[in-house]
Amino acid sequence: MNTVLSRANSLFAFSLSVMAALTFGCFITTAFKDRRVPVSKVMLKNVDDFTGPRERSDLGFITFDLSPIFDWNVKQLFLYLSAEYATKSNALNQVVLWDKIVLRGENPKLNLRDMKSKYFFFDDGNGLRANKNITLTLSWNVVGILPLVVGSGQVSLPFPDMYETTKSY
Amino acid sequence: MLSIFKSIPTHMDYKGQKLAEQIFQGIILFSAVIGFIYGLIIQQFGWTVYIVLGGFTVACVLTLPPWPMYRKTPLSWQPALPETSGETSQKPQESLKKKKHK
Numbered sequence: 001m002n003t004v005l006s007r008a009n010s011l012f013a014f015s016l017s018v019m020a021a022l023t024f025g026c027f028i029t030t031a032f033k034d035r036r037v038p039v040s041k042v043m044l045k046n047v048d049d050f051t052g053p054r055e056r057s058d059l060g061f062i063t064f065d066l067s068p069i070f071d072w073n074v075k076q077l078f079l080y081l082s083a084e085y086a087t088k089s090n091a092l093n094q095v096v097l098w099d100k101i102v103l104r105g106e107n108p109k110l111n112l113r114d115m116k117s118k119y120f121f122f123d124d125g126n127g128l129r130a131n132k133n134i135t136l137t138l139s140w141n142v143v144g145i146l147p148l149v150v151g152s153g154q155v156s157l158p159f160p161d162m163y164e165t166t167k168s169y
Numbered sequence: 170m171l172s173i174f175k176s177i178p179t180h181m182d183y184k185g186q187k188l189a190e191q192i193f194q195g196i197i198l199f200s201a202v203i204g205f206i207y208g209l210i211i212q213q214f215g216w217t218v219y220i221v222l223g224g225f226t227v228a229c230v231l232t233l234p235p236w237p238m239y240r241k242t243p244l245s246w247q248p249a250l251p252e253t254s255g256e257t258s259q260k261p262q263e264s265l266k267k268k269k270h271k
Contacts, residue, residue: 001181002180002181007193008233010190011225011232015197018201019218026205026208
């Protein structure tokens with residue numbers, strides 16, 4: 001501690017240790033929070049769908065508010081919509097239809113209407129036809145300041161009796 | 170140019186070093202507590218980092234340069250003996266000879 005350099009060295013190292021302790025404290029205060037988001041409005045319409053099968057398909061309108069998830073530990077959210085269903089050949093299928101990255105500072109109220117799926121809804125086999133119960137699940141992963149596994153949540157909306165055929169395009 | 174930096178005196182005495190260490194640890198811990206509480210209230214970690222950086226610069230200004238408060242108890246060195254080269258070379262040899270005889 002006799003010269004400026006050794007004082008600067010110990011000061012800087014102490015500051016870094018204090019910053020590490022603060023980051024850990026930030027992680028502790030938010031890691032065990034329950035991150036459920038209430039879905040405010042769900043509407044289902046049945047309209048002509050020209051992109052997929054020729055018959056009338058279901059078009060979903062979902063409104064949900066994500067701002068309770070954004071606390072000070074959250075850097076960005078990774079959202080994805082997946083469809084879960086059971087077929088004869090596989091007990092559980094999950095297909096990701098759409099995803100989006102929401103950075104903090106952007107509008108957390110997502111109002112999704114008329115969204116087309118980003119990825120193809122391919123099934124391993126022919127299990128989609130006459131499938132009675134397909135569950136659409138909106139999940140998210142939280143990327144935090146201290147990027148351990150902070151949390152993930154989901155909202156599951158059952159769409160029963162969804163009859164799809166893959167015969168005609 | 171480096172000789173200019175080396176000629177600036179930067180020493181502190183021992184009590185001054187201890188005081189400087191206590192001062193910067195106290196400042197940084199204080200700003201860390203303030204920053205943590207403020208960031209928790211407004212839920213943005215960026216402000217916590219800014220407050221700690223502010224505390225870091227204040228501590229730098231207060232402890233890095235050798236202010237006079239760190240030089241209040243200087244060590245008292247012995248007065249310098251007037252030296253001639255003949256005396257100093259003979260005296261150690263005499264003491265060595267005496268030790269060997271024992």
